[in-house]
Amino acid sequence: MVEAMEYRVLLKKDIRVWVEWLMGKGELHAPVAKSASHPQYQFEKISQPDTVCLDYATTILPPKQCVQPVRETLIRFDRVANQFTLSDQVPERRLHIIFGIHTCDIHAFNFLNTVMRDGNADTQFLARSANTAIIGLRCRQHCDDKSFCESMGTNEPPDTGYDILMTDIGDRYFLELATERAAKLVDDLSCIPHTGDEDVVKWRQMLADSKKNFDRRLSINIEELPAYCEANYHSPMWDVIGKKCVACGSCTLVCPTCYCFDIRDELDMSLQGGERYRVWDSCQLGEFAAVAGGVNFRRDRRDRQRHRVHRKVKYPKERYNLFACVGCGRCSRACIADIQMLDILRQLGAKSHEFQRT
Amino acid sequence: MKPKVAFFSFSSCEGCQLQALNLEDQLLSLLDIIEIVNFREAIDDKLENYDIAFVEGSISRYSDIPELIKIRNTAKVLVAFGSCSSQAGINAIRNRLRPEEANAMVYGDRAAWVETGHAKGIDEFVKVDYYLNGCPMDRREFIRLVKAAASGIPFIIPKLPVCTECKLRGNVCILEDRNTLCLGAVTLGGCNAICPAYGHPCVGCRGILPDANIEGMAELLRHHGASDLEIEHLYAMYNYGRISLLTARAASR
Numbered sequence: 001m002v003e004a005m006e007y008r009v010l011l012k013k014d015i016r017v018w019v020e021w022l023m024g025k026g027e028l029h030a031p032v033a034k035s036a037s038h039p040q041y042q043f044e045k046i047s048q049p050d051t052v053c054l055d056y057a058t059t060i061l062p063p064k065q066c067v068q069p070v071r072e073t074l075i076r077f078d079r080v081a082n083q084f085t086l087s088d089q090v091p092e093r094r095l096h097i098i099f100g101i102h103t104c105d106i107h108a109f110n111f112l113n114t115v116m117r118d119g120n121a122d123t124q125f126l127a128r129s130a131n132t133a134i135i136g137l138r139c140r141q142h143c144d145d146k147s148f149c150e151s152m153g154t155n156e157p158p159d160t161g162y163d164i165l166m167t168d169i170g171d172r173y174f175l176e177l178a179t180e181r182a183a184k185l186v187d188d189l190s191c192i193p194h195t196g197d198e199d200v201v202k203w204r205q206m207l208a209d210s211k212k213n214f215d216r217r218l219s220i221n222i223e224e225l226p227a228y229c230e231a232n233y234h235s236p237m238w239d240v241i242g243k244k245c246v247a248c249g250s251c252t253l254v255c256p257t258c259y260c261f262d263i264r265d266e267l268d269m270s271l272q273g274g275e276r277y278r279v280w281d282s283c284q285l286g287e288f289a290a291v292a293g294g295v296n297f298r299r300d301r302r303d304r305q306r307h308r309v310h311r312k313v314k315y316p317k318e319r320y321n322l323f324a325c326v327g328c329g330r331c332s333r334a335c336i337a338d339i340q341m342l343d344i345l346r347q348l349g350a351k352s353h354e355f356q357r358t
Numbered sequence: 359m360k361p362k363v364a365f366f367s368f369s370s371c372e373g374c375q376l377q378a379l380n381l382e383d384q385l386l387s388l389l390d391i392i393e394i395v396n397f398r399e400a401i402d403d404k405l406e407n408y409d410i411a412f413v414e415g416s417i418s419r420y421s422d423i424p425e426l427i428k429i430r431n432t433a434k435v436l437v438a439f440g441s442c443s444s445q446a447g448i449n450a451i452r453n454r455l456r457p458e459e460a461n462a463m464v465y466g467d468r469a470a471w472v473e474t475g476h477a478k479g480i481d482e483f484v485k486v487d488y489y490l491n492g493c494p495m496d497r498r499e500f501i502r503l504v505k506a507a508a509s510g511i512p513f514i515i516p517k518l519p520v521c522t523e524c525k526l527r528g529n530v531c532i533l534e535d536r537n538t539l540c541l542g543a544v545t546l547g548g549c550n551a552i553c554p555a556y557g558h559p560c561v562g563c564r565g566i567l568p569d570a571n572i573e574g575m576a577e578l579l580r581h582h583g584a585s586d587l588e589i590e591h592l593y594a595m596y597n598y599g600r601i602s603l604l605t606a607r608a609a610s611r
Contacts, residue, residue, distance in 0.1 A: 034528075034530050035530045035535055038535055040530050040535065042528050044528075060525075060528060060530065060531075061525070061526075061528050070526050079509075243571075243573070243574060244574055244577070244578070245571065245574065246543040246544060246570070246571045246574045246575050246578065247519070247543070247569075247570075247571060248519050248521035248522070248542070248543035249518065249519065249521060249522045249525070250521055250522075250525050250531075253522065253525040253526060254525060262516065264516075266502070267505045267506070267509060267511075269384070269387045269388070269390070269391070269501075269505065270390070270391075271391055271505060271508060271509045280526060282518075282522060285517070285518050285519070285522070286517055286567070286568075286569045287516065287517045287518070299569075301571060334525070334531070334534075336531065336533050336534060336543060336578055336582075337574060337577075337578045338578070338581070
């Protein structure tokens with residue numbers, strides 16, 4: 001574990017005071033409850049401090065939309081002057097604060113930042129990412145039966161990628177301040193004092209206790225997943241999944257590490273100019289891999305699902321030595337056809353010897 | 359020269375024309391780029407030559423066909439306007455009965471006075487350049503199409519399902535959360551998931567996607583407690599013209 005720069009504590013009853021104060025520092029996004037019947041949550045821009053809900057199972061959509069909006073203008077064009085202008089390379093925007101995100105989502109942000117820096121850097125994304133403060137929350141148990149963060153090593157925080165990390169230690173939150181920016185996010189607020197020895201003891205005990213709450217749900221060697229994918233390339237398991245999948249695209253849209261987008265043009269009403277924008281896309285949709293001449297190189301849902309899994313646990317592992325699956329379980333929760341990531345990975349591990357490529 | 363635009367109506371409620379009229383704050387700027395020459399919901403004058411024809415309603419009478427062919431021969435761009443026109447829509451529910459049976463149910467002993475038969479989408483008779491799906495059609499798509507047609511560039515509706523836009527809006531899934539039977543996963547999006555966003559299930563008004571997994575969808579709806587009959591009714595409401603009841607029945611087994 002990397003040592004934090006500084007420790008603080010915050011009584012739970014004072015969380016409202018801090019949230020309200022943070023709202024003055026930047027645009028605050030935090031989990032709020034969305035449904036009365038089942039516990040479902042969403043990251044939203046906070047306007048009422050009381051709506052923030054820190055005791056939450058993971059959100060429907062990941063917090064990536066705070067950094068990459070659903071729709072973003074890339075260029076403005078003028079058909080009469082035959083010119084175009086790039087939209088701002090470094091968007092000027094207020095500091096964004098993502099409050100209360102789970103450690104799996106911090107890992108996911110780190111992955112996105114790695115990818116966006118690679119090759120032709122996505123400067124817009126990176127500028128917004130740098131302008132986003134992360135206040136994370138250590139989890140004390142699995143969100144539900146769909147998550148397998150412990151197996152992917154994401155129930156523990158990464159070494160970097162957050163400013164502050166909170167731990168629920170009973171009547172108060174224990175805060176680990178990890179960056180220069182973190183100090184500005186607590187300032188000298190009287191409700192966030194320095195820790196006493198008792199708090200530190202309690203915090204360490206809580207960390208040790210929490211560990212026991214996470215069971216290993218994926219009993220395979222995850223380092224072998226790229227090889228398992230290779231060995232199961234022709235496995236009939238993909239046919240079964242392809243028959244169930246209805247290609248709604250939800251699994252990728254709710255994934256905290258998916259980043260594919262489509263580019264479209266929109267004319268102004270004058271017809272003289274317009275904008276080219278990007279919008280979230282999904283490899284599960286029929287048109288995603290359609291190219292000129294009516295060719296589609298992933299026409300079958302089976303192939304698209306296999307591609308998705310390979311994009312999570314095979315290709316990024318080979319290229320960046322990182323998994324793009326953080327075990328948050330969102331795809332499994334969102335799937336109306338009950339396709340479960342945990343099942344898929346288990347099958348890959350179990351069947352790896354049966355379907356050797358010939 | 360601004361392209362001349364005409365609206366025509368066959369078997370329908372004319373709600374799609376009304377939707378165009380509902381574009382109150384954009385109508386004037388639309389008129390900067392097009393000239394409307396035939397629009398009976400809004401103007402009395404009629405011109406017999408036009409460039410873009412919006413054809414609303416399904417074809418349910420033999421006597422409709424020559425009129426439709428005339429429109430096709432006149433217009434440079436022909437648009438199927440709304441789900442009645444694009445896929446026979448809700449009118450096609452009657453197609454499960456023989457025309458005489460349906461007539462007798464509605465008109466009783468005066469059925470012989472009325473000429474009416476099975477409802478068909480207009481592309482069963484003429485070539486359609488563009489489709490504006492939906493019941494009613496989507497006003498933003500209408501504007502996009504007008505802009506594209508007026509500048510001579512293709513109009514494209516991405517083939518993505520309603521679920522995609524529903525998820526991106528951050529909605530709680532009504533199928534998962536409330537077991538409300540919803541066709542969002544197999545229905546063409548572009549409506550910004552307006553129904554599920556307000557708690558109403560998607561009933562497929564924009565048409566079932568061409569490569570939709572009908573069997574898989576029936577299977578998962580059954581898993582959410584739907585009976586075969588409910589699944590049939592769900593598909594039949596707007597998509598009888600495209601997916602026969604038999605297909606839905608076979609699929610749900």
